[in-house]
Amino acid sequence: MTDSNALDPEDRKIVTLARSVRARNGVPEGAAVRDETGRTYAAGSVGLPSLRLSALRTAVAMAVASGARSLEAAAVVSEAAEVAPEDRAAVADLGGAGTPVLLAGPDGEVRRTVPADTAG
Numbered sequence: 001m002t003d004s005n006a007l008d009p010e011d012r013k014i015v016t017l018a019r020s021v022r023a024r025n026g027v028p029e030g031a032a033v034r035d036e037t038g039r040t041y042a043a044g045s046v047g048l049p050s051l052r053l054s055a056l057r058t059a060v061a062m063a064v065a066s067g068a069r070s071l072e073a074a075a076v077v078s079e080a081a082e083v084a085p086e087d088r089a090a091v092a093d094l095g096g097a098g099t100p101v102l103l104a105g106p107d108g109e110v111r112r113t114v115p116a117d118t119a120g
Contacts, residue, residue, distance in 0.1 A: 031055035071095030
């Protein structure tokens with residue numbers, strides 16, 4: 001468990017963005033990523049009949065489409081107990097294996113921080 005009050009302000013910001021997207025859009029999960037320049041990208045999960053994307057993969061795709069070259073951190077707000085390996089792999093593809101992925105509950109409290117590397 002990670003004390004949310006001890007989070008770096010920039011990490012707290014992406015948790016807040018992820019939580020806001022989840023609440024505003026009424027989706028099961030929200031996510032946000034921060035790129036190498038400090039820009040943030042926030043997204044909710046996509047559940048169309050022909051397209052299903054997790055919030056984190058959607059946020060990573062938004063960062064890539066906007067020209068990000070790397071990621072500094074990622075956050076997911078969800079009721080899930082773990083960050084899916086596929087989601088962590090997307091973060092690792094852009095940010096590298098050691099990129100931190102914060103998992104917070106719907107209340108915004110960070111429950112875990114894991115490396116993007118799916119083996120970690």
